[in-house]
Amino acid sequence: xxxxxxxxxxxxxxxxxxxxxxxxxxxxxxxxxxxxxxxxxxxxxxxxxxxxxxxxxxxxxxxxxxxxxxxxxxxxxxxxxxxxxxxxxxxxxxxxxxxxxxxxxxxxxxxxxxxxxxxxxxxxxxxxxxxxxxxxxxxxxxxxxxxxxxxxxxxxxxxxxxxxxxxxxxxxxxxxxxxxxxxxxxxxxxxxxxxxxxxxxxxxxxxxxxxxxxxxxxxxxxxxxxxxxxxxxxxxxxxxxxxxxxxxxxxxxxxxxxxxxxxxxxxxxxxxxxxxxxxxxxxxxxxxxxxxxxxxxxxxxxxxxxxxxxxxxx
Amino acid sequence: xxxxxxxxxxxxxxxxxxxxxxxxxxxxxxxxxxxxxxxxxxxxxxxxxxxxxxxxxxxxxxxxxxxxxxxxxxxxxxxxxxxxxxxxxxxxxxxxxxxxxxxxxxxxxxxxxxxxxxxxxxxxxxxxxxxxxxxxxxxxxxxxxxxxxxxxxxxxxxxxxxxxxxxxxxxxxxxxxxxxxxxxxxxxxxxxxxxxxxxxxxxxxxxxxxxxxxxxxxxxxxxxxxxxxxxxxxxxxxxxxxxxxxxxxxxxxxxxx
Numbered sequence: 001x002x003x004x005x006x007x008x009x010x011x012x013x014x015x016x017x018x019x020x021x022x023x024x025x026x027x028x029x030x031x032x033x034x035x036x037x038x039x040x041x042x043x044x045x046x047x048x049x050x051x052x053x054x055x056x057x058x059x060x061x062x063x064x065x066x067x068x069x070x071x072x073x074x075x076x077x078x079x080x081x082x083x084x085x086x087x088x089x090x091x092x093x094x095x096x097x098x099x100x101x102x103x104x105x106x107x108x109x110x111x112x113x114x115x116x117x118x119x120x121x122x123x124x125x126x127x128x129x130x131x132x133x134x135x136x137x138x139x140x141x142x143x144x145x146x147x148x149x150x151x152x153x154x155x156x157x158x159x160x161x162x163x164x165x166x167x168x169x170x171x172x173x174x175x176x177x178x179x180x181x182x183x184x185x186x187x188x189x190x191x192x193x194x195x196x197x198x199x200x201x202x203x204x205x206x207x208x209x210x211x212x213x214x215x216x217x218x219x220x221x222x223x224x225x226x227x228x229x230x231x232x233x234x235x236x237x238x239x240x241x242x243x244x245x246x247x248x249x250x251x252x253x254x255x256x257x258x259x260x261x262x263x264x265x266x267x268x269x270x271x272x273x274x275x276x277x278x279x280x281x282x283x284x285x286x287x288x289x290x291x292x293x294x295x296x297x298x299x300x301x302x303x304x305x306x307x308x309x310x311x312x313x314x
Numbered sequence: 315x316x317x318x319x320x321x322x323x324x325x326x327x328x329x330x331x332x333x334x335x336x337x338x339x340x341x342x343x344x345x346x347x348x349x350x351x352x353x354x355x356x357x358x359x360x361x362x363x364x365x366x367x368x369x370x371x372x373x374x375x376x377x378x379x380x381x382x383x384x385x386x387x388x389x390x391x392x393x394x395x396x397x398x399x400x401x402x403x404x405x406x407x408x409x410x411x412x413x414x415x416x417x418x419x420x421x422x423x424x425x426x427x428x429x430x431x432x433x434x435x436x437x438x439x440x441x442x443x444x445x446x447x448x449x450x451x452x453x454x455x456x457x458x459x460x461x462x463x464x465x466x467x468x469x470x471x472x473x474x475x476x477x478x479x480x481x482x483x484x485x486x487x488x489x490x491x492x493x494x495x496x497x498x499x500x501x502x503x504x505x506x507x508x509x510x511x512x513x514x515x516x517x518x519x520x521x522x523x524x525x526x527x528x529x530x531x532x533x534x535x536x537x538x539x540x541x542x543x544x545x546x547x548x549x550x551x552x553x554x555x556x557x558x559x560x561x562x563x564x565x566x567x568x569x570x571x
Contacts, residue, residue, distance in 0.1 A: 181431040182420050189414045192403040199363065199397075201389035201418040201483055 001176075004259075008169055015158050022273070024157040028229060029269045030262070031164035035171045035222035037249040037261030039215040042175055044247075045255030046184070047211040048191030050105060052113035052243045053094055057087045057216045059238035060119060061223030063130060066138050066233060076142035080224045087220035088213045090119075095212040099205050113240065120238035135234030138227050160229055167225060171218050172258055178214060179258075187211050191256075241283070248286050252293045254300030263301055315377070316341045316487055316518055317362070317393070322371035324357050324542075331357040333542040334371070339487060339520055344513055346533030346550065347522045350562055354542035355522040356398055359489050363395035364388045390418060392486035396479075398495060398522075400472035404465030408456055409447065411464050411475055415482035416443045422484075447482065453511060454478040455504055470501040477508065487518045494525045506532055526554055526563075538562070 015024060040054045061083045068079035094115045103111055123130050130136065141153040142163065154163050178184055186207040189197035198204055227233040236242075249268050254260025268289070272282045297304045317339040324332040332354040339345050349355050360366040362373050364385045372379050375393055383391075403411050420428060424439055431440070451457050454474045459467060464475060473493060480488050493509070494502050502525070509532055513519055523529055529536060529550060536553040538546040540562035546553045553559055 177432045177434070182417060182428055183432075185410075185414045186417060188406065188410075189403060189417075192405055193401055195365070196397070196401040196403070196479075197414075198385040199365070199389055199395050199401075200415045200479060201386050201394075201421070202414075203384075203386045 004172070004176075008165075011165055012162070015161055021157045024161045026270045026273050027266075028157065028160050028164050030266045031161075031168040032222050032226050032229065033246070033249065033265040033269055034168045034262040035225075036219055037246050037253070037265045038168075038171055038175055038258060039219040039222075040246045041250045041255060041258070041261045042178070042187075042218075043211050043215040045250060045257070045260075046179060046191065047187040047208060049208060049212065050109040051212065051215075052109050052240070053091070053116050053212075053216075054219055054246055055238050055240070055242035056116035056119040057090060057219045058223040058226070058242065059123065059233075059235070060090065061087050061220035062227035062233045062237055063123065063136070063223075065220075065224035066136060066140075066227050067129065069140055076140065076224070076228060077144075080221055083224055084217045084220045087216040087223075091213045091216035092209060095209045099208045099212075113243070116238060116243070117240070120235055123238060124235040130235070133235065135232060138231050138233060140228070142225075142228055154228075164225060164229070167221055168262070171221070172262075174214075174218060175258055183207065183210060244290075245286060248290045248293075250300070252289055252300055254303030254306075257300070257302045257306065260300050260302035267301075315339075316375070317520070318374040318377075319358075319362065320372045320374065322358070322361055322373065323369050324354070324361050324366065325369040331542050332361065332539075335539070335542070335544050336371075337537050337544065337547065339518060341486070341518055342516075343535060344509075344519045344521065344533045346529035346536040347520065347539060348524055348526060348529060348536055348553075348559075349539035350524065353539040353562070355524075355539055356491055357542075358539070359395055359491050359520075359522055363393065363489060365395070389483055389485075390421075392484070393489070394480045394483045394485035394487075395489040396476045396491055396493065398491040400469065400476045402464040402467070402472055402475050402479075404463065406464055407461050408451070408464055408467070408475060409460050412447045412450060412478050412482050413443075415479035416447065418483045419443060419446070450478050450481050453481070454508055470497050473497065474505070474508070477505075481512060481517075485517060487520060488512070490519065490521045490523075492523050493521065494523050494528045502528060530554065 018024065036054060036058060040051070043049050043051045064083040064086050065076070065079045068074050068082060069076055094112060098108055098111050124132060141155060143151045143153050146152050154160055186197070186202050189200065189202050190204055190207055194204055245268065249264030250261045252267060253262065253264025268286065271285065277285060293300060299307055315338050319335060319337050322332055322335050323330065335358060347355050347358065357366065361368045364380065364383055368381065372381055374380070375391055380388055403414060420439060420443060451460055454477060456471065456474055456478060459471055464472070467475060477490070477493060493505055497505060506528065509519060521529060521533060533550055535548065536550045537544060538553050538556070538559045545558045545562060546556040
């Protein structure tokens with residue numbers, strides 16, 4: 001907790017020292033992907049369910065937030081709420097089907113992937129709403145109230161840096177509370193020994209669904225922010241490569257930790273910018289890092305550090 | 315009547331593991347179920363705890379047919395089972411293992427008010443549970459191992475942890491699947507002491523085991539199974555002297571000798 005607060009303060013102070021748009025941009029993407037990776041880890045690392053549905057939630061929320069702003073005239077922040085509700089609804093429908101049929105590991109991954117593809121194809125072909133492959137241009141900006149200045153739009157890297165940093169911090173805080181409650185204990189029980197959890201009175205179906213829904217609701221904010229930050233939404237948001245990127249971040253950083261996915265997000269977001277790479281080469285780098293992480297550090301960077309500290313303390 | 319097993323049969327594609335078994339368990343009893351390996355003891359417990367569906371017959375808990383319930387719903391009603399091969403959450407500490415088992419206690423105590431825990435509330439309930447967890451750990455002689463990883467425990471300790479977790483669910487009836495198997499003599503004595511204490515505290519016990527001497531000491535009534543059928547029932551001494559039981563355990567020649 002102390003470490004988390006220290007890191008937050010350091011990150012909050014960063015724009016005072018670093019003026020480079022390039023660096024801030026990397027951090028903004030890190031924070032948005034961090035939200036996705038942390039919430040994915042809630043479902044995968046903490047509850048043990050390898051979901052491939054996260055990009056669908058991310059993409060649909062990006063579209064729904066934007067469409068709600070444009071067509072319903074809602075302010076950005078207000079529009080994220082029905083989007084989150086939509087994400088929960090999607091998660092409950094898909095999760096209910098998967099968990100009712102007790103799909104585990106590969107089967108759960110493959111079926112959630114199929115659902116994600118189904119939704120991607122709907123988004124791709126629903127031209128009247130989504131504009132198909134061409135995607136949508138997002139011209140609006142989130143606004144917030146600033147003392148003395150009134151309502152101001154989020155503009156420029158520094159403002160976006162703080163908005164996304166706070167969004168990530170709130171996400172992490174919610175995850176910490178959930179994981180330290182009885183819910184977190186049930187998630188761990190399901191991950192480690194489902195049969196034992198059942199005989200101890202844990203409603204496995206309900207808690208898997210809860211993890212899936214909470215993770216999806218929080219991930220929906222990442223979708224809304226991403227669309228507004230980049231100013232562009234297309235069906236690629238829902239693609240399988242997004243799933244692979246999120247998975248790579250979590251495995252590299254350390255599954256079953258909250259800091260791990262953020263570290264993974266920083267490395268995998270930063271690297272391609274630091275070493276300028278073409279799309280295909282970037283995909284290869286992801287693959288190589290994934291293989292390396294699994295072979296050398298199955299617990300990921302943060303997981304290995306935690307284990308190393310525990311060994312030293314013992 | 316707490317538990318009523320009515321003509322339960324369990325078939326595994328052709329193999330009849332449990333055949334037409336009926337018995338009852340009243341509140342406050344300690345019932346032992348004995349039988350040689352493969353006589354259907356574990357299967358019978360699994361059917362009662364709903365880990366396996368019965369092929370025929372019914373299981374009644376306080377008069378309610380629990381045949382359609384999930385295992386967690388059965389546990390919620392106060393019917394909790396421990397495993398023969400110790401099942402623990404290996405990556406967590408002993409304390410965390412037992413704390414996971416407070417799930418039902420917290421649910422009964424707070425209900426939806428558990429949500430307060432998300433905002434940092436519910437501390438009082440959690441503190442009370444912590445005391446109870448420590449009590450159970452002391453009872454099960456696990457205090458020294460509290461902060462060890464469950465995966466690093468000895469076999470005997472893992473079995474005791476299984477019982478500790480079962481107890482944390484505050485069961486009315488605890489089904490114990492061969493709690494004594496694989497234990498040394500000293501561990502067995504400890505186990506008997508723990509079970510006597512648990513019973514004295516008001517928990518009804520149903521113990522499956524084939525250590526006859528162990529059961530003779532604590533069970534008030536014993537049911538003997540062989541090839542999935544009930545072959546005897548009554549006070550321990552009477553059942554253990556029953557020729558059919560002796561034959562099932564030792565074979566015909568030895569029984570006659």
